[in-house]
């Protein structure tokens with residue numbers, strides 16, 4: 684019997700140019716997060732990768748850290764993350780998959 688390895692998003696990040704509040708966190712709220720009031724106060728208006736979905740627990744755009752997703756999250760939300768990336772109007776959601 685051949686057991687197929689489940690598809691997994693290994694890491695996901697948001698490059699410069701995000702126009703916040705336009706889809707990703709509606710498509711996959713477990714992984715993406717729109718900026719909150721605190722972010723706006725500090726002029727950090729890029730959407731984020733939820734710390735709860737990441738191995739390092741940090742909420743940020745993950746462009747610099749390149750932290751991997753918790754493996755179960757990367758498997759569970761594989762389709763939604765890809766859907767969010769395709770739906771991003773400025774194509775700033777990047778990911779690696781296996």
Ligand code: SF4
Nearest residue numbers: 701702704705707771
């Ligand atoms: S869909 Fe793209 S541009 Fe829109 S909030 Fe998400 S990352 Fe930013």
